[in-house]
Amino acid sequence: MEQPGELRFDRASDLLERHRTRLRTGCARMDEVLGGGLLDRGITEIAGEASAGKTQLALQLIFQVQLPRSEGGLQGGALFLHAEGGEAPVKRLRQIGSAFARRWSSAGATVDRLCDNVFIDRIETADLLMNALRYRVPTLLATRAVRLVVIDSIAALFRTHLDDDLPRRSELLHAIAAEMQALSDRMHVAFVVLNQITDSVDTPDTPDAACTAVPAVSKRAALGLAWSHCVNTRLLLSRAQARPFAPPRLQPQLAQLGGALAEQQPRPGARVELRTMRVVLSPCVEQRSCEYVIDADGVRDATDDETAHG
Amino acid sequence: MAGLLAHSAGLSSEQAEALARAGVTSVCDALLVASVDSTATRAPSALGVVHADALKRLVEHCAPALVPADVLWVRRKAKACMVRTCTELDALMGGGVMTGEVLELAGRSGSGKTWLCLATCAHVALELRAHALFVDTGANFCARAFLEECSRVARALDLPDEQVAPALRRVRVVRVSDADEVAALLEHVRAARAAKADAWYSRLALVVVDSPALALMPLLARGNAGHAWIVTISRALRALTHCNLAVVVTNHLVGAEVALREGLIEDSARLALGSSWRAVSDMRVYLDAARPSGATLAAAPTAPCTAWLERSHRSGPREGSVRRAVAARRAPASDCQ
Structure with missing residues (x-):
C-alpha cells in the first residue's frame, strides 16, 4: 500500500534508541529530574520571573550542546536569538564560557573556540522571528552544525501586541511554533524558548471556600493556554525560596586549618540564593523539582550544605 | 439509468x-x-x-433495507471489541472505548492527555494484541515513556516482561505537521483498511490523534477556511469508525490571558476546537490535574453522563480520580539516561 506523501511510519520499538538522546544541563540533579537532560528535539520552554536564571541556564546550554554525545552534548553549535531589550549578554556568555573551558580544558576547550560555535542574532518583533525561522535560520543550519536554537525571550516579542489583537497574535504564535517544530524535525535541532511569567489568581474549587479563602496567587507562564500546548516541555524557574546562606558551625575551625580551604566556602553572611526548577509539563517525565544555585561560573547543583543550612 | x-x-x-x-x-x-x-x-x-x-x-x-435494532446489536457485538484506557476512566465510561467509537480527551497542557493516549495504545498492544497507530502532531510521543507505560500495563495484566518488546513493535508512530497531512493520513488508513490487502491494517484496532487541534490551530484564525478543515478532519475521523476502529483524539483548553489575570479561569477556558468539532466524539472526557474531581465525562452514548457530572461536583479529593491515576502511574523515568 502506497504511503501518503513523505510521511514515515515508525515502529515504537524503533524510536526507542532515537528518543534516548538528551542534552545534559550540566547540573546532575537537574538532569536526574529531567530524565537525563533536555530533549534533543521539539520545543523546551524555560519560564520564570526576571532574574530567576533563565538566560544563565540558556547560556550554559549553549556550551553544553558543544560537548560530544558521550558527555551529554549534541556535538554542535548554538544560535542565540536575542529579543529582550538591551544588549545581548555577550559578556556573561564569555564568563560562563571561561569557566566551562576550564572544566573541559583536558579536552582542548578554550573560550575562543567555544564562542566560535555560538551565533548571536537580534530579533525585534514577532514577524521578524517568523521571517528568521523561515529563511535565515534554515540557511545557517544548512551550513553550520548548529544543534540548539535559543530564543530569549518569546514573551518580549509579543509584549507589544495589544490584547484586542488576539486572533492575529494567536495565529502568529501557532505559526511560529509550527515552524520551529518543522525545523526541529527537518534539521535535527532543539529549540529552547525562554518565557516570562505572569501572576494569576486561582479561584478555590468549592463554592464554600470561595467565600472565605483568600485566592492564592500563582505564577503562570505568559502567552496563555494556547501557547502552552505548543511546547513539548515546560520548566519553571523561581527564586521564591531564596534565603541567605548561614555558614555551617564548623566554619571557624575550617578557617584555622587553612585559608585556601575557607575560600572554597562562601563567606559568612554572603547570600547564596537557592533557586528551584520545576518540571511543569513533559512528554516523558513526571512533575518534579530540584534546587540549583547560580554563581560566577554558571548554573550548578545546590550542595548539601546549602540545602540543609540555607 | x-x-x-x-x-x-x-x-x-x-x-x-x-x-x-x-x-x-x-x-x-x-x-x-x-x-x-x-x-x-x-x-x-x-x-x-x-x-x-x-x-x-x-x-x-x-435503498438499503432497514435493519432491526436487535440484529444491529448482534452484528455490532460480533465485530466490536473494547479498548481499555485506564482503570478509573474505564469505570467512568462503562468499560472503555468500543471500536467504532471516538473518545475525546480534553484538558489543559499537563493534564495527562498524552499519557492516557499512550496507556490506551499499550492496552491495545498488550491486551488485545492488536495494532495501534499514533498520529503525532506536536512531537509529544516519547518512546521511553511508552516503554514505561507498556511495562506498567503488562504488570497490571500479569503478563511476563517478554511481551513488552513485541507490544512496542505493534504500535506505529507517524509524525505529521499540518492539517493537510492529517487528512491525507486518515484517508490513507481508511483506504488501506477497506482494501484488506495489508495485514498490518487488518489487525489495526486503534487510531490515536494527539492532537488535531495543534494542526488546525494555525488555520482557525482564517475564518471559513479553518472551519472547512475542522469539518474535513472530523469527517475523516468518523470514516475511520465505520471501519470498526476505535479512535482517541485530544482537544485543548484555551483561554485568553486577560481572563487569566482577572481570575475567570474556569469560565473563560474553552475547547480549542469548539462547536464545529463537537459532533466528532461519542464520548468526551475533561481531564483536570488541578481540580479534585480529576475527570468529568461530558458526553457519552453508553454511560449516563449527567449522573456522573453531579457526582463529580460533590466528590471530594479522596474519591478515585484520574488525576490521582496520572500521578501514581507515571513511574519515575530513572532509566531514561
Missing part, C-alpha cells in the same frame, strides 16, 4: 444496458420493478434471471 449510479452500485455496463432496455431508467423504476418481482409469485419477471441479481444489488445500494 444514470451510468454513474450503476457504476457506484458495482454493476457492469452490460447489466446497466440490460436494465435500461427493460425500462428501468431511474431509481423509482428499479424499486417498482423489484417490488413487483418480489410480490408477483408466478408472473414472469420483466428481466431475465441473470439480471435479477443486478437489480437486487441496485436496490440494495439505493
Whole structure:
C-alpha cells in the first residue's frame, strides 16, 4: 500500500534508541529530574520571573550542546536569538564560557573556540522571528552544525501586541511554533524558548471556600493556554525560596586549618540564593523539582550544605 | 439509468444496458420493478434471471433495507471489541472505548492527555494484541515513556516482561505537521483498511490523534477556511469508525490571558476546537490535574453522563480520580539516561 506523501511510519520499538538522546544541563540533579537532560528535539520552554536564571541556564546550554554525545552534548553549535531589550549578554556568555573551558580544558576547550560555535542574532518583533525561522535560520543550519536554537525571550516579542489583537497574535504564535517544530524535525535541532511569567489568581474549587479563602496567587507562564500546548516541555524557574546562606558551625575551625580551604566556602553572611526548577509539563517525565544555585561560573547543583543550612 | 449510479452500485455496463432496455431508467423504476418481482409469485419477471441479481444489488445500494435494532446489536457485538484506557476512566465510561467509537480527551497542557493516549495504545498492544497507530502532531510521543507505560500495563495484566518488546513493535508512530497531512493520513488508513490487502491494517484496532487541534490551530484564525478543515478532519475521523476502529483524539483548553489575570479561569477556558468539532466524539472526557474531581465525562452514548457530572461536583479529593491515576502511574523515568 502506497504511503501518503513523505510521511514515515515508525515502529515504537524503533524510536526507542532515537528518543534516548538528551542534552545534559550540566547540573546532575537537574538532569536526574529531567530524565537525563533536555530533549534533543521539539520545543523546551524555560519560564520564570526576571532574574530567576533563565538566560544563565540558556547560556550554559549553549556550551553544553558543544560537548560530544558521550558527555551529554549534541556535538554542535548554538544560535542565540536575542529579543529582550538591551544588549545581548555577550559578556556573561564569555564568563560562563571561561569557566566551562576550564572544566573541559583536558579536552582542548578554550573560550575562543567555544564562542566560535555560538551565533548571536537580534530579533525585534514577532514577524521578524517568523521571517528568521523561515529563511535565515534554515540557511545557517544548512551550513553550520548548529544543534540548539535559543530564543530569549518569546514573551518580549509579543509584549507589544495589544490584547484586542488576539486572533492575529494567536495565529502568529501557532505559526511560529509550527515552524520551529518543522525545523526541529527537518534539521535535527532543539529549540529552547525562554518565557516570562505572569501572576494569576486561582479561584478555590468549592463554592464554600470561595467565600472565605483568600485566592492564592500563582505564577503562570505568559502567552496563555494556547501557547502552552505548543511546547513539548515546560520548566519553571523561581527564586521564591531564596534565603541567605548561614555558614555551617564548623566554619571557624575550617578557617584555622587553612585559608585556601575557607575560600572554597562562601563567606559568612554572603547570600547564596537557592533557586528551584520545576518540571511543569513533559512528554516523558513526571512533575518534579530540584534546587540549583547560580554563581560566577554558571548554573550548578545546590550542595548539601546549602540545602540543609540555607 | 444514470451510468454513474450503476457504476457506484458495482454493476457492469452490460447489466446497466440490460436494465435500461427493460425500462428501468431511474431509481423509482428499479424499486417498482423489484417490488413487483418480489410480490408477483408466478408472473414472469420483466428481466431475465441473470439480471435479477443486478437489480437486487441496485436496490440494495439505493435503498438499503432497514435493519432491526436487535440484529444491529448482534452484528455490532460480533465485530466490536473494547479498548481499555485506564482503570478509573474505564469505570467512568462503562468499560472503555468500543471500536467504532471516538473518545475525546480534553484538558489543559499537563493534564495527562498524552499519557492516557499512550496507556490506551499499550492496552491495545498488550491486551488485545492488536495494532495501534499514533498520529503525532506536536512531537509529544516519547518512546521511553511508552516503554514505561507498556511495562506498567503488562504488570497490571500479569503478563511476563517478554511481551513488552513485541507490544512496542505493534504500535506505529507517524509524525505529521499540518492539517493537510492529517487528512491525507486518515484517508490513507481508511483506504488501506477497506482494501484488506495489508495485514498490518487488518489487525489495526486503534487510531490515536494527539492532537488535531495543534494542526488546525494555525488555520482557525482564517475564518471559513479553518472551519472547512475542522469539518474535513472530523469527517475523516468518523470514516475511520465505520471501519470498526476505535479512535482517541485530544482537544485543548484555551483561554485568553486577560481572563487569566482577572481570575475567570474556569469560565473563560474553552475547547480549542469548539462547536464545529463537537459532533466528532461519542464520548468526551475533561481531564483536570488541578481540580479534585480529576475527570468529568461530558458526553457519552453508553454511560449516563449527567449522573456522573453531579457526582463529580460533590466528590471530594479522596474519591478515585484520574488525576490521582496520572500521578501514581507515571513511574519515575530513572532509566531514561
